[in-house]
Amino acid sequence: MHAAEEARSTVVHPTALVAPGARLGQGVVIGPWCSVGPDVTIEDGVELISHVVVDGHTRLGAGSRYFPFCTVGMAPQDLKYKGEPTRCEIGAGTVVREHVTIHRGTATGSGLTKVGQNVLIMANAHVAHDCVLGDRVIIVNNVVMGGHVTIEDDARIMGSAAIHQFVRIGHAALVGGVAGVEADVIPYGSVLGNRARLIGLHWIWLRRNGVQSDEIHRMRKAFLTLYPKNGCAEDPFSVRLERVRTEFGDNPRVREILDFIDAPSRRGLVRPARQDLERAETEGA
Known part of the structure; x- marks a missing residue:
């Protein structure tokens, strides 16, 4: 041989x-x-x-x-x-x-x-x-x-996290350790907590994968438009969603997030807690 x-x-x-x-x-x-x-x-x-x-x-x-x-x-x-x-x-x-x-x-x-x-x-x-x-x-x-459960490309699920049946985890999302995830996580989203809450976008993955600062800044603005610090007090989520679609929908990664939100879901979306929105406003800048 x-x-x-x-x-x-x-x-x-x-x-x-x-x-x-x-x-x-x-x-x-x-x-x-x-x-x-x-x-x-x-x-x-x-x-x-x-x-x-x-x-x-x-x-x-x-x-x-x-x-x-x-x-x-x-x-x-x-x-x-x-x-x-x-x-x-x-x-x-x-x-x-x-x-x-x-x-x-x-x-x-x-x-x-x-x-x-x-x-x-x-x-x-x-x-x-x-x-x-x-x-x-x-x-x-x-x-x-x-x-x-569906977990899309490049996602990171940290130790001892628990993901509920039928949940979708979007592209390049990050689920923190020991998080209980009961609803869908948007692409590039970062969630944390015993009952997971959205704390911002997965900035580390974006930077490590060559996403330029101007695009990250645009994604940050889109995220804060969708999830402003004052939460739902100003406009309902559907109105904010259409605002993001109009102002930022030309960005491929923002459009990916929008398409994910528009897709059928059995579990709804993980949302931020109000204190996490203040954190999201400063991260990714």
Whole structure:
């Protein structure tokens, strides 16, 4: 065997159990005491380090890595689930750390739990049935989410946050540690608190990703128009929303926020507390 071919060969540890029917790509490494079900597809270069369980109609994307005692594609924790052949998909380059649980979808939901590419899910996190995580999302230790949660690209969910079922977390949003999120978080929004409240925009992400100061300043003005210091005392939210649409709707990131607000929602929006609006007025300047 040539060196290049040997480097791409699949290695299955003698203690691992790979069911007949499982499809393994090139260069796959299945470590000690792993279990792979018959309907699982594992793409090229995937590594199951040890004691990993993958079941159901599950696809693991190329180059993704799975650390000990995580489970992927197991049956959902939903009493209505009757064993239907629902699915779970993990994107290329994603890393799933120790004791993470990712459950497959339900027939009463979308039928699919999907995690995007280059996602990092840290230890002890739970991704419930029918959740959809975008690309480059970071889920920190002990985060839990109910079913049908959507987390868009580049979002950051800090440690021990809890996300209610059907909540949407917008693009590049930041959820603070130990926050209880009961409603949707706008794109670029930053939320914090035992019952999460909106404290401003995710300025750090914007600066680190090359958004220019003039655009950040414009986004800040749009945010403060939508959520002024005097709250709802002046105009109702619908009026402020139309004002932002008229004055700032030409900005692509502001338009992204507006489109998110306009989209159907089961949970409504996380809103600021009044004391947080004073903070938002000074940050991002």
